[in-house]
Structures are given as structure tokens and as C-alpha cells.
Amino acid sequence: MLLEGKVVLVTGASAGIGRAVAIGCAEHGADVALNFSRDQAGADGAVAAIEALGRRAVAIQGDVADPQTARDFIDRAVDALGRIDAFVNNAGICPFHAFLDMPVETFERTMRVNLHGAYFMVQAAANRMVEQGDGGSIIAMSSISALVGGEYQTHYTPTKAGLHSLMQSAAIALGRHNIRCNSLFPGTILTDINKDDLADENKRRSMEGRVPLGRLGQPEDLIGPTVFLASDLARYVTGASLLVDGGLYVNLQ
Template identity: 85%
Template sequence: MTKLLEGKTVLVTGASAGIGRAAAIGAARHGADVAINFARDTDGADSAVAEIEALGQRGLAVQGDVADPETAKHFIARAVEEFGKIDVFVNNAGICPFHAFLDMPVETFERTMRVNLHGAYFMVQAAANQMVKQGHGGAIIAVSSISALVGGEYQTHYTPTKAGLHSLMQSTAIALGRHGIRCNSVLPGTILTDINKEDLADEAKRAYMAGRVPLGRLGQPDDLEGPIVFLASDLAKYVTGASLLVDGGAFVNLQ
């Protein structure tokens, strides 16, 4: 297999499970050393690092809550200390505590904003500063969502954060292009992860959701591996400010 990220160092937030874990292991499979951020799941983080190392690459897990701006500085510093550089940054960490709009608790709204959007802003800023300092460009990928483009009754706090990530990548593509740093986003559809496990526990709802997808199934975390690796690699050397739907065709299905 051609290793598209050979010799690169990749950082991924929220990578103890789900899409982040798949992206981290996919990067290692393509020849990258990988540092992951995680919030609480120590066992998941340890096993992700073990998988990275089993692929012959160096792995590092750094614990921290992305809602705290200091976490970004610490994560970047530890990765540089361990690996010497950053080539690719994948902002994946996010939460979606489903809740109705009219009685949305202030703390639920604010926590979602701090993790999904504020956390992403400071993580991307810290990674970009390190890339500028290094002077050899880089790639930043944000895991946004189809929810950046469509609404959700129980996601009125979540969808604005994903639209914000999409917009952040467009603006940072302009701000960082002169430094050779490419900024893009992936927009997953419904992916079977811990974030929606409870919401999709109802088999009827799960079947309904799958039935809306032209490819006939809901997504798995590793469905994001290829798109993220592509955007991180030199195959995408002239791609910046772009967004890539990874949704099985759900967005275009109006039926």
C-alpha cells in the first residue's frame, strides 16, 4: 500500500474513540507518527496508541479538555517535544447532548459551544502558530458535519457549532494560505459513534435513518479515514477552503 503520510506527524483531538480514533489509526497506517488528545477515556486512548505503535509508528496520548484554551497549548507543546514538528492537525473533538430548544439549559448550550467551537478555534490557532514557526506549511482538517448545512430539532445548540467549524476552515484557509497551510473540512452524515448511540438505540429510528441514505446504510468511523487522509496528504496539495461531504448521499436525497 502506498503510504500517503510517510514521514509526517499528525495530531488528532478527541481520538480515543469514534471518528478521531479512525483518523489517528488511518494516519498511522499511511506512515505518520500520531499524537492524540482525549478527555476522559484513558483505556481507549491507550489502546489507540497501542494500535498506532503496532503499525510501526510512534504514538502519544495527551489528556485534556479542549474547552480549556490552555489544553491546546499543552497538546501542541507535548507533540512537538515528542516528535519535533506538526505537519497535520485534525480537529475532531465534539459533543452533542441532544435536547429540545425551548427549555435548553444554559449550561448545555454553553458547554457544547466551548467544546465544539471555542475549543476548535484555540486548537487550530495553536497548531497553526506552530506550523508557521516551522516554516514548511501543513494541513488542518476540521471534522464538521452535515449538520452545518441542515437543521436538527434536538440539535439547535450543536448545528451552529458545526456551521462555525465549516466557516472557520474557510476563513483560516485565507488567513494561512500565505504560509502554505491548507485548511479544509469534512462533513460526515450520520456515523455510528458514541455521540449518537442513545439516539439510535431505537431500531425503528435507526432503520429509518439508514433508509434515507442512498448508499443504504449509516456510516462507520472508518468511512472518514480515507477522506481525512486524502486532505492531509500531498494528493490534496491544491485543495484549501473546501468541504467534503461524507454522508452516503444523504444531503442530496430530497425524498
């Protein structure tokens, strides 16, 4: 129960990593507010799972690409749950596409969701934490893609590198307020984002063969690292990053 008595906010929490992390934080005692864009059924299911654990939960719809969504989410979450102790910026998209004919809208939409949306969400969460006056934890779900390239991810990888850079700078800007800012770098995690890309059995086996732990990641693999960074166990950890990739990054040579 590392998060008992805390309130955690998670964006993009109706499915995948966000859903797993939201429920995992509730398993450790937190009340949770979930942001979601379109999947009402998925959001409702996550809320039900959290409430079944005896914790409070609220799902708030909004497109993170719209800067107004950030303030709306933070305000409504705090109205419902009383405060904010940890904020997890997870919402993101990765519409795989070749570089030379990348549509402008695909590039710009990816930037608006993954990076611009994160900036305004983190800013709104930080402002509320500063008002509360007792610190907090901000966690960005970056990616191994912040460290390595991807042929069909030229629009995506810069956003994940930008998220990590944002956490480094925010750690400096917010340290005086006892607000910690850190990044998680998931490796290849089986989610809706990559299910089509990994539908090719040969490609999937090849990817698994590059992971020292011998398997691709599951969304639940991000729970422990997130709970740690959100908890008081990480009270002196800020501006840091943690790979959660089964060893993939160190085995890429």
C-alpha cells in the same frame, strides 16, 4: 503510505471518528499524537494499535474547552514527535436536548468544546506550522449538521457551521504560509454520540432508508477523506468541504 514521514495530531481521539482517523493515518505512515479528555483506556488502546503498526504515538489528556489545553497539546506533541504536518480537529459533543428548555450550561458547554476549543486548537497548531516554515494541513471535522437543521441539535448545528466558516477564513489567513484548511462533513456515523438516539431500531432503519448507499456510516469511512486532505495529493485544496455521508444530504428532499 500517503503520510509517510508526517506527524498528525488528532483531538478527541480515544474513540469514534477520532480514534479511527488516528489509526488510519498511522496505517498510511504517519506518527500520531492523540488528545483525549477522560477515556484513558481508549487512548491507551489507540496508542497501542498505532505502535503495533510500527509508528510512534503519544496520548495527551486535556479538555479542549480550556484554551490552555491547546498550547499544551501542541507543545507536548511536538516535543514527543518532533513537528506537526497535519492537525485534525475532531473533538466534539452533542448532548441532544429540546430547544425551548435548553439549559444554559448545556448550550455553553457545547459551544466551548465544539467551537471555542476548535478555534484555540487550530490557532495553536497554525502558529507552530508557521514557525516550522514549511506549511501544513488543518482539517476540521464539521458535520452534515452544518448544512441542515436538527430539532434536538439547536446548540450543536451552529457549532458545526462555525467550524466550516472558521476553515474558510483560516484558509485565507494562512494561505500565505502554505497552510491548507478544509472541512469534512460526516453524515450519520455510528459513534458513542448518537448510540442512544439510534437505539430505536425503527428510527435506525428509517435513517438507513434515507441514505442512497443503504447504510449508516462507520468511523472508518472518514479515514480516506482525512488522509487525502492531510497528504500532498491535496496540495492545492484549501477552503473546501467534502460531504462524507453516503449521499444522505442530496436525498433529504
